[in-house]
Amino acid sequence: MSGVQEAAASVLQVDGASVELGGRLVLHDADLRVSAGEQVGLIGPNGAGKTTLLRSLLGLLPIRDGVIAIGGRTPAEARGSIGYVPQRHEFVWDYPVDVRTAAMTGRTHRIGWLRRPGADDRAAVDEALQRVDLTDLQRRPIGELSGGQRQRVLVARALALKPSLLLLDEPFTGLDVPTQEILTRLFRELTSEGTAILMTTHDLPAAADTCSRLCLLNETVVADGPPDELRDPAVWLRAFGVARSEQLLHSLGVSR
Ligand SMILES: Nc1ncnc2c1ncn2[C@@H]1O[C@H](COP(=O)(O)OP(=O)(O)OP(=O)(O)O)[C@@H](O)[C@H]1O
Numbered sequence: 001m002s003g004v005q006e007a008a009a010s011v012l013q014v015d016g017a018s019v020e021l022g023g024r025l026v027l028h029d030a031d032l033r034v035s036a037g038e039q040v041g042l043i044g045p046n047g048a049g050k051t052t053l054l055r056s057l058l059g060l061l062p063i064r065d066g067v068i069a070i071g072g073r074t075p076a077e078a079r080g081s082i083g084y085v086p087q088r089h090e091f092v093w094d095y096p097v098d099v100r101t102a103a104m105t106g107r108t109h110r111i112g113w114l115r116r117p118g119a120d121d122r123a124a125v126d127e128a129l130q131r132v133d134l135t136d137l138q139r140r141p142i143g144e145l146s147g148g149q150r151q152r153v154l155v156a157r158a159l160a161l162k163p164s165l166l167l168l169d170e171p172f173t174g175l176d177v178p179t180q181e182i183l184t185r186l187f188r189e190l191t192s193e194g195t196a197i198l199m200t201t202h203d204l205p206a207a208a209d210t211c212s213r214l215c216l217l218n219e220t221v222v223a224d225g226p227p228d229e230l231r232d233p234a235v236w237l238r239a240f241g242v243a244r245s246e247q248l249l250h251s252l253g254v255s256r
Contacts, residue, residue: 010069011036011165011196012057017066019052027052029220030066032198034165039187039197041207044217045240050200051087053217054167057198058084070165080109083158083166087173088150093143099153100138103128106157121160128159131186148179155183159190166190168199172206184210204251 012034019027027049034040042050055061057068059075070078083106095102103125104117117125129135132152137145142153151171158166168187172180187197187210201207207214208227216223216230216239223235230236233249240248 010034011071012198013067013069014053014057015067017053017056017068018064019049019056019061020064021052021061025064025219027056027219030217031221032215032224034196034198036164036194036196037191038213039191039199039211041211041214042198042200042217043202043204043207043214043239044222048218050217051169054084054169054198054200057165057167058082078165080161081164083161083163085151085154085158085166085168085171087169088147088154090169091150091154093145093150096141096143098139098141099134099145099149099156100125100129102142102153103134103138103156103160106160110161124162125156125160128156131159131189132156133182148175151175151179151183155186164194164196166195166197168197170200170202172201172203180206204248205253208252 010033012032014030014032017027017030018025030049030053032040042053044050052061056063057070057075059079068075070082075082104121106128107117107121107124110121126135129138132155134149134152134156137149142150145153155171171183175183184206187199191197199207199211211227213224213226214230215221216235218239218241222239223230236248236252237244242248
C-alpha cells in the first residue's frame, strides 16, 4: 500500500510520537494505526503512557516529535470528529445539569459556546441517548446517577458528535457485567458502521475478547497485533516490565 493509500485507510495514524511531561519523556517513538471499523485495545501497566497518548490524540498535550494524523488532519483540526470518553472520576458529576444537557455538551465544539443547539444537535443527542438506553432518564440530574448510568452518559456525550474516531479511557472499570455487555454490544455495532475505536483497559481477557487488535504500550509500542498473534508470554512480560507474573499470564490464558 502506498503512503497516500495507507493514510486514507487509517482513521488514526501515529508516527514516531514522543511526549514530554514535567521534563521527562513519558512516551517515545510511538507508532500506531487504527482503521475505520477496527477496535484496538491500548494495554500497558500503570504509568505506561496510555492516557498521555489519548490526550495527545485530542490535541490536549503537544507532541515533542513525530506526527499524529486523524483523517489526515492534526488533532486540533480533527477535534470535532473525535469522541472521547474519559475515566469516570475525571468528570464533574456534582454540576447541576440533567443527563440530556450533559450529553449535549459533547457537541459544544461543533455548536460553539454562545449558540443554542439546533435541530441537528437535538437529533444527534436523541440518537446517542437512545443508543445507550438513557432516553427514559434524560431529565435526571447527573449527580443522582449510578456508576453504570454515569458511564453511559459519558458514552452518549461522545456519540453525540457522531465521531469517526472514538477514544475510550478504561470504559469498563467498575461496571457490572450487564452494563459491560451493553457497552460491548454498542462498540461492536459502532465498528460495524465504520467507527474506529481505541480503548485503554486493564481488563486483559475482555480486551482479548472484544478487540480486533491489541497495542501493548510501555513508554513506547512494545507489540501490536491481533490477540491470537500475541501468545508469546515474553512479549507480555516485557510490556508490563516484569521478569515473571503468574497472575498476568494466567489472566491471558498463556503460560510459560
Ligand atoms: N502532568 C504531569 N506531569 C508530569 N508527569 C506526568 C503528568 N501526568 C502524567 N505524568 C506521568 O506520565 C507517565 C504516564 O502517565 P499516564 O497517566 O499516561 O499513564 P497510564 O498508562 O494512563 O497509567 P494508568 O494505567 O495508571 O492510568 C506517568 O509516569 C505519570 O507519572
